[in-house]
Amino acid sequence: MAEGEEDFSSLPLPDRFAHKNWKVRKGGYEDAKQQFEKTPDESDPVFTPFIQDPGLWKGAVADSNVAAQQDGLAAYCSFLKFGGVQGCTRSRATTVFPIVEKGLPSARPAAKTNAQEALLLLVELDKADPVIEEILPALSHKVPKVIAATLTGLRTIYHNFGCKIVDPKPVLKALPKVFAHADKNVRAEAQNLTVELYRWLKEAIKPLFWGELKPVQQTDLEKLFDNVKQEPAPKQERFTRAQQEAMAAASAAPEGGDAEEGGEEYAEEEEAEEVDVFDLAEPVDVMPKVPKELHEQLSSSKWKDRKEALDALHGALNVPRIKDNHYDDIVRALAKCMKDANIAVVTVAANCVDLLAKGLREGFAKYRSTIMSPIMERLKEKKQSVADALGQALDSVFASTNLSECLEEILEFLKHKNPQVKQETLKFLIRCLRTTRDVPSKPEVKSIAEAATKLLTESTEVNRAGGAEILGTLMKIMGERAMTPYLDGLDEIRKTKIKEFFETAEVKAKDRPKPIVAPPKPAVSAAGKRVVGGKKPALGTKKPAAAAAPPPVEEPAPAPSPAKKPVASKLGAPKAGGLPTPGSGLKKRLGGPGVLASPQRRVVSPPTEEEPAPPAAPKFGLGRGLAGRPIAKPPAPREPSPTPAAPPVNAMASAERAELEELRLEKERYTRTIDDLKYERTKLNSQVTELQNHNAQLIEDHTKDVLSIKAKETQLVRARSDAETAEQTVQKQQREIERLKRELARALRASTISPPNTLPDNLGMSYGDPSSAFQDAGSNGHSHLARGYPMSSRFESSRPRSYASASPSEEKENNGLDSPALGSRDSGLGRRKLSPTFGTGYSGMGSPTRSSMLGSSNASGDDQPTRSTEPAENWKRAAEVTSQLKARIEQMKARQGLNRPPAQR
Structure with missing residues (x-):
């Protein structure tokens, strides 16, 4: 056997992969894994046979021997990790289904772990759609164990990458089929996968498959969803190669933070985007469902006919996503319905506008000018249900456009003579500022601020509070500094009110300040001196030594501002020094390259050491003539002293770095504190909701008990009344019996007395x-x-x-x-x-x-x-x-x- 093993080890790896002996194949898998790990880059020749013939991996990941299969899956994971994107794209078509069919259901934990890791690497290297397409056919497998393992693999993929990277629509469409499976393990894994998808999508998953489930399954899932609602929002745990490159590029920006900070910012940007039902749903053509006699029925004199027509239109438009088409006639008809005398017709028409705007999104922007003004004109209705329907329709119309397109009409209706229209328009503008993602331009900010300032002088408290809320929300978007000119003429009470709304406002658009442009690099003279107004050196950059520089060229320094004081860092080194007193001389070189200036403060270079200090002022005011001259000989000019070496510069740079690191740590602590507070707030809110539900249940039970007691009391009163009536009847009968007895006694006495x-x-x-x-x-x-x-x-x-x-x-x-x-x-x-x-x-x-x-x-x-x-x-x-x-x-x-x-x- 030893000689045979030596012969087998000399065979090429492709031959050993296809060998009949499982031990030979197992040895080949182990050797391949070791060789892959030792490769310097993706272009190593060891990868070439497996890229040219990816069918070799099909036998390796689905080896008939479980021990060899375990090593084959480990070798494939190593191939993907070190072979790069090309190895992934060439081999996934032949390896995904065997991994799902043979690797995921394996009885060996190591083999199962390697199979899941291989699927995650295939998604990480390129994209998830081809991998999901290869996995989904396994959901129709004859063996229930394979289906359950497939659902587990899908759950692992979504748990690591999230629904922004992996499209959930194909899986959501296949869920009803697995929920109807006869095997309980398959149904249990389907529930786990659905809960994982709910963590990312929330209620957006229901329109795609919820109606096809049984009521019992819906109830069970709702209970599981309630537990997930209390958890914080999920975060992506693994990133694709494209995301990793973007994070690396963000972290490699000049004068930026480290790679970890850049990765965190990228992850936050990715998490900010929420998955919507609109993105998951397929466009539906609703025109065939629209009633053909819609316009004729809307022209009817009977309001019931008009309402029935709008109800039919509402049912046709009630889909998550509407296919873009020509809806001009429908929109004009709905705009005409806004003037209807019956409020029921107006309410249903507003609901139809809401559905159409939500279903078309950006496609509804071309109909905004037709429908927006009639809706806002109808805001005069005081009934709350009608006002809510109209407000919801306006919000959906605004979501299809932007603030710039709607602002002119909104500001015009803020001047409306009807106070109800003015009040509802005010609320609509506040909602627009909260939900807009576009920062308004300066002219728009000015017009909004002026309109809100006029509202502060209104006679009604609602309008005054609304004006303050507009200014506070606008301040949240633009920043306090940008809103300062518009708040100068206001009193302190109104400013306090605006500040309160500013602190509590939640907006989606924030005006990010423009990056501070650093001044140009200083023009270095022959002696290496910094020119006034030069750019500060970047952190970690080295300066050339000043000792080898030629003599400096002296320049006059401007007079420093007396208001500026030297600022000391945490280590005691001054950041910007003050000017010396006359006659005292300079103890340090304050204008050297080691001094770091604040980006918000202009650094003024003090006089250099080579310039002679000005003579002390004469004691008695004599400044001219012979008496004013010094008796001693003028000092001979000294040779320029060498510039200090780099250690002070490095010391200063290390101090700044230490301070920067401390600030970063403080920022991290602050972020963690905010996350903890958010989690605590969510937990407390859930407890409050639970207590409110419990309180409502107690109130309901108390009401039932009170009603039951009242019913018992009513029955008792009736029983007492019946008892009194029966008692009276008995007494009457007794009196009648007594009377009859007396009559009988008289008759007997009369018969005995008469002869x-x-x-x-x-x-x-x-x-x-x-x-x-x-x-x-x-x-x-x-x-x-x-x-x-x-x-x-x-x-x-x-x-x-x-x-x-x-x-x-x-x-x-x-x-x-x-x-x-x-x-x-x-x-x-x-x-x-x-x-x-x-x-x-x-x-x-x-x-x-x-x-x-x-x-x-x-x-x-x-x-x-x-x-x-x-x-x-x-x-x-x-x-x-x-x-x-x-x-x-x-x-x-x-x-x-x-x-x-x-x-x-």
Whole structure:
């Protein structure tokens, strides 16, 4: 094996890459990686075979042996890192799909990491679109594990580069398909990818795929989005080669900061650009959806027809992006609708203008002059919903143009006689200043400031505050110094108000001050002296030594300004020295090349050391003549002393550098503090929102509880009322029962007090002629009924003895009632069996017993008299007895023939 390995190592790398033995291939991958890392540049010959035949990498990244595949992916990453853009562009068409299919789902963590790194390098070296095109077909793979790994790779790409570098539209269009997959791991990775895209795009992702998801999936995603909303804005972690070159160029600018600072500024500029729905959406041709009879319906006399036409137009225009076309007729019709008498029509028309302006963006600029003035004229409506719709339409129209095009009409409507129009125009101008990205020119600033200054003298507080806000927002754009001339004539109260708005204003356009142009480089004389007004040396540049310079040429120095004082740096070295007093001499060379002047202050060169110091002034004012001359000989001219060497210059430069570094560190600390405060503010805002929602929920629960209590109280009041009504009814019934009891008692007392009507004549009658007796009994019975007495006992007592002793069968026949319950207690008095010994129980005519009053008999032990205690039952029994007696009388009359005429008897 050792000899074989030696032979294999001598083979060229392409042959070893295509070898049948996996160990040979693995060794070839390792050797290739080492050779790539040792190359001096991208043009090394080791890259040539792999650039000419990129198919070699297809087998390497998708090797059938997992150990060899791991090394093959590592070799490919090294090839991309050191081979440059050419190796990337030539090989990505053959390697991306095998990496996604075999590398990302690998069970080895190292192989999976190398596969992800290879994809990131392919995006970093050139651009992301070809890589995404090669990755997307893997989302239709048959193996769910491959689809889940593909989604993970896409999430990694977007997490590192963001949606400004990698276009999210192709992936967003493919999301509904993976959300409908049967495998739960695929759906979970789809959710993770969607959340990652939401971190960059926010709500802009929804119009492209949201409607195709199930409601349950939408709910789950909304919960995940809520967690992402609390996070700070994402930042790009990896940069493409083009971005890296731009950052390097920015950092390499003369007299600029270091590379790190330049990279940070570039990243901030990239982050400032937000991804919009308009950029993601495809243009839609809305003309086929516009109603054909739009203009006819808008000319109708009925406002409902006009509103229905505008509603149909609103539905057609409600798309994220509208394809550019000729919309002149539609815009003119909408401008005409702004004069409509019905506010509902005006509101819908304003909404249509809003959608059309948002859908066309810059394409709507040509219609601005047609629609803007009618909208602003209609701002006189006081209803807030109409004013909001018109304001939104104006904002969308302004977004399609710029401040310069709209400013003239805005300032004209600020002078409108209608205060409502003036107030709404004022608000519109403030919104324009906040959202514009173009810094207004000086004439525009002047016109805006003059209009706002006039508003400060208005009678209404709203207009005065609006004028101050305009000036404060304009000051935020232009800077305090540029606005100073317009604030000179104002009082301190108004200036304070404007300053407050200036501090709180948020604008998108800021006037960056022009870079300070350094003075020209000093004309160096023969001695190397600096000429007055020369340019300061750049940091870190070396100056030529002054010792080798020729003698200087003296020039007169202008008188220095007495107001300027020397400024000392943090290390104690003066930045600009003061002039020496006469006669004291110069201790240092203040005009040397080592002195650094402030860019905002003109540096005046003091007298040089070679110039003789002026003589001291005479004590007594003598300045001329012999007495004024010095006695001593004038000093001989000295030779020019050599200029100090470079160490002071280097020391001064190092001090400035130290100060600059300290300022940079302070700036970084300040930036980090601002970021922390922003994050804290976002966190506190989220907590406030959460507390507000909780408070609203508590209020809602309290309202529900109060309503429930009121409902219970209402039910209780009704129940109490029903109870009182039932109680009154019961009392009434009780009173009625008492009355009936009293009536029954009176009836019983009357029956016991009054003597019974006896028929003595009938008592001695024979059985053969009982008609008269029965007639009398019948009349007595009727008289008893008329008085309300029970007549059973009276009738029984009045019957003849012979009749009473009749047989039971005959008595039953006389009754004519075949009741099975004869003699029972429940059947009543009328159904009781008559005793055959009727007359035996009668003790006398003067004192009838209780049994005789109730119509009962004492002859039989089976038929003992029972008395009911219920009055109502007694009345019923009395009625039944009466009816039975009537029936018996009629039967007896029929038998005796009393009903027949006398002739027939």
